[in-house]
Amino acid sequence: MTTARRGDLFDPRCPTRQLLDRVGTKWTSMAVKVLAEQAPGEVRFADLRRRMPGVSQKMLSVTLRSLARDGLVARRVEATTPPSVYYRLTDLGLSLEEPLAALRAWAERHMPEIEERNRRAADAPSDGGPGTP
């Protein structure tokens, strides 16, 4: 990293690279959106899972653990039987929602034209164009 106070994505030794790969995924983006909608309130694990269709229990656990380790999410366990686990965004986590929302909006807006292009490219005979190795 160039200084002790700011990361540098273009420095191969800087952990900004790993951080970007962690926060840029679809599951992080979805979890942060659902939690941001309830902020500063909490969301139960089971509710989070229900609102992220297609996520497995394991993938959601991994995603939330990674967010908690990075200090973006706070976790609270209530000693019920079975235990109830609640998650909420920290202030740091909440600050991530704005750039993630912009990327999400870009992807949702441009997905149709990108998919249409991909479909046409896959149907077309190989012509040495951009899709060819």
Next chain:
Amino acid sequence: MTTARRGDLFDPRCPTRQLLDRVGTKWTSMAVKVLAEQAPGEVRFADLRRRMPGVSQKMLSVTLRSLARDGLVARRVEATTPPSVYYRLTDLGLSLEEPLAALRAWAERHMPEIEERNRRAADAPSDGGPGTP
């Protein structure tokens, strides 16, 4: 997807999910930034590689091929010996730079506090806190 005209990240059948995972990675972010700095000009493969320290030839090829397939990057081959390959952002690719830049800025800005937190958590004895399964 909810309509034919816009993607929906929360629909498991919608390709927005895969698109987001493709464009959210560190290598995509770096390649788009380097290309955006030269837009509308082109950048040679070797120059791109030099400006993305740590990227392997293979990883850069995979990244650029994926961007080209999605219509974010245009590729031009000049029939020299050996052939020279040039890349430039399309208008669609250029539109991705703004949200990627915001996410990059967030990661670079908050990396130091996140790493500091991770370092402390790794050094501390396990206490059933957020980092514990």
